[in-house]
Amino acid sequence: MIKIENLTKKFKNNVIFENLNAEVNKGDVISLLGPSGAGKSTFLRCINMLGEPTSGKILLNGKDLVSSSAKELIQLRTKIGMVFQGFNLFENKSVLDNITLAPIKVKGMTKEAAENKAHELLKTVGLDNKANVFPASLSGGQAQRVAIVRALAMDPEVILFDEPTSALDPEKVGEVLNVMKELAKQDMTMIIVTHEMEFAKNVSDQIWFMDEGKLQEKQTPDGFFNQPQTENAKRFLSKMI
Numbered sequence: 001m002i003k004i005e006n007l008t009k010k011f012k013n014n015v016i017f018e019n020l021n022a023e024v025n026k027g028d029v030i031s032l033l034g035p036s037g038a039g040k041s042t043f044l045r046c047i048n049m050l051g052e053p054t055s056g057k058i059l060l061n062g063k064d065l066v067s068s069s070a071k072e073l074i075q076l077r078t079k080i081g082m083v084f085q086g087f088n089l090f091e092n093k094s095v096l097d098n099i100t101l102a103p104i105k106v107k108g109m110t111k112e113a114a115e116n117k118a119h120e121l122l123k124t125v126g127l128d129n130k131a132n133v134f135p136a137s138l139s140g141g142q143a144q145r146v147a148i149v150r151a152l153a154m155d156p157e158v159i160l161f162d163e164p165t166s167a168l169d170p171e172k173v174g175e176v177l178n179v180m181k182e183l184a185k186q187d188m189t190m191i192i193v194t195h196e197m198e199f200a201k202n203v204s205d206q207i208w209f210m211d212e213g214k215l216q217e218k219q220t221p222d223g224f225f226n227q228p229q230t231e232n233a234k235r236f237l238s239k240m241i
């Protein structure tokens with residue numbers, strides 16, 4: 001479903017990563033792990049072209065995002081949801097308006113259909129009673145669940161998560177991870193930058209380990225956590241666990 005070919009990102013002369021190759025199949029849950037500063041967020045942001053790669057291809061169902069026109073890109077990006085560490089909700093819009101904005105504006109849904117769908121989705125994360133409040137009155141865990149609903153409202157083919165629980169109080173982490181576990185069960189395709197090792201171990205289909213500008217390992221959680229192949233991964237795991 002997603003194929004990444006020879007993806008390279010430089011900031012001026014600083015090579016963040018080079019010639020990354022990877023493939024994501026429908027329903028895969030991928031945890032992207034690696035030490036701080038390895039380039040995980042930069043890589044994730046390239047996958048939906050929030051950050052433009054320096055070279056390489058990102059093929060979504062065979063269509064290259066990097067060489068697409070601006071108009072094509074708008075359509076392709078509707079298929080790629082994104083959930084950020086800091087939620088990125090519009091503070092001056094209600095929860096409901098946050099969720100319905102893109103379906104109405106970008107997908108051309110009617111207000112009624114978009115709102116019905118938003119209510120249904122909010123119910124699934126236990127937040128339908130928050131539809132009319134503003135983001136400032138939500139806890140971090142609630143805000144992140146709304147952000148996930150906002151992504152889901154577009155019927156994405158894949159959702160990218162950039163450290164979705166890192167900004168949360170520890171007692172709120174579980175409520176967001178539970179929503180993500182539920183999505184995994186429903187076969188949602190997800191790529192997740194995370195430092196939650198238990199989640200990576202128990203929920204992922206694949207671990208991608210990034211360090212020194214390379215995807216050094218791409219393997220099952222069982223293999224990665226029990227038999228890491230590279231010294232970098234061994235060092236990383238010895239610090240994390």
Ligand SMILES: Nc1ncnc2c1ncn2[C@@H]1O[C@H](COP(=O)(O)OP(=O)(O)OP(=O)(O)O)[C@@H](O)[C@H]1O
Binds near residue numbers: 011036041
């Ligand atoms: N806009 C930018 N301009 C220049 N350099 C940048 C920019 N964004 C990121 N970098 C650099 O790219 C490198 C990788 O950063 P990135 O945030 O992708 O790492 P990360 O693996 O996600 O780290 P963390 O786990 O700490 O979030 C860092 O050295 C960072 O300073």
